[in-house]
Amino acid sequence: MSERVRNGAYDDWLDAIGDDEGYYVECENGHGWLPPRRVCPDCGSRELSEEPLPEAGEVATHSTVHVPTPQFEDDAPYVIAVAHFGPASITGMVRGADPEDVEIGTVVGVEVGERATTGDRAVVFRPR
């Protein structure tokens, strides 16, 4: 699904990940989120700052997807995972690993890849 109008904060965040300058949004109490956030959903703090995303994250849960949405038809099967990067958590596809080798606790980096199906940008984790 290519689009002409940017989803500002989301596309800015992808740009930053692509430039190896990924960040997350953190409140004064250490709760981490992906942008845009004006308020912390956990504690209600509005004192939010952009913090550099840790270079390495840890897979918290994962699944090999065999039946994708149409936008990922040619990508399947692929591994989707949630990974913790410090206080922020991210959902992405794991590439560069045999699906059988992806486990809870696998250490990954995050980068911007392309969907095989549409060429659109996608969040990609790669074991490191």
Added chain:
Amino acid sequence: MSDPRVAGASVTRFGKHPERTGRDLFAEAGLAALDRSGVPADDVDALYYGNFMGEIAEHQGHQGPLMAEAVGLTVPATRYEAACASSGAAIRDAVRAIRNGEQEVVLVGGMERMTNVGTAAATDALAIAADDLYEVRAGMTFPAAYALMARSYFDEHGGTREDLAHVAVKNHEHALVNDNAQLQKEISVDEVLDAPMVAEPLGLYDACPITDGASAAVLTSEDYAERHGLDAPVAVTGTGQDGDNLALHDRQNYAATPAAAGAVAEAYADAGIDADDVDFAEVHDCFTIAEVLAIESIGLYEPGKGISAAREGETTRHGETPINLSGGLKAKGHPVGATGVAQLVTITKVLEGTHARADAVPAADVGVAHNAGGTAASATIHVFEVKA
């Protein structure tokens, strides 16, 4: 505070009706509910209606008045959208309107038309109950989200695909006598385990089917039911709703559904019951793991203990607390926006003793409906009791 009564309730047959319009599906359920209630259409004050993907399936927004018209009503009519909990949310507001005395008679219901768009488009449509930017564009599907929860549950508490398979086998067995069910077919644990994978560790038989269907019920105030001599012994005695972060990754724990637990606490307090009083429940088993999380959140099992319930036979129709006597979403089908009210229909029939599986709980007087939207970022709970 008077407890609203269920005066009449009905569902269409759930299944594949690709050529039937949404308005026709809802008209069938709505008119049948009105007929069974004995309430004249002129007395209906409002329609509370659940629908999730009407824009995608039928290019139709603004479905409230359309559906009211389909059942011959010109009343305030509002569509509720809370993903798979859409009509659970509709029930809740209907109950509140009756309790606070603003309305005496309301029609609640829901409808979803899904099979006409095909499996790929329906998969796409269901996915948008998740966070589009940070989940769907990352490759999330609805089954994948529950697969992530299942993996996390297995890691935290233990459990196997075989444990989950018993949930599917149980619900298929329950549906064998439900003539409105989409899948009236006995299955075995081995068939579930051998089915093609959808999103590991969930396979095809861990997932509910894609379904067309509608549900409706007439709710009245207790006073209205008494004044008009309605045969309406079942009351809605408790309602609860809670929410959670939309994206799964933004939650603390992927092996639990705190929104459902929050809704349960509210609904049980409202009804003045606790989990020990629950005789049976209809829970939101869009995937087998979802039933496990549901029976834990409604307080029948401690966290981590629900996984073995179906395998041990505790939640079958022969067990102590039968779960999903209708066959659940898994076998009965899951026309998303109709599901919450369809649970109400089943529970009412079981409590009245007219359901095909009512003999499983012949002395039941408390039934609970658990309806979850997305990965339970929305959850509604309703308690139903038999009143004299």
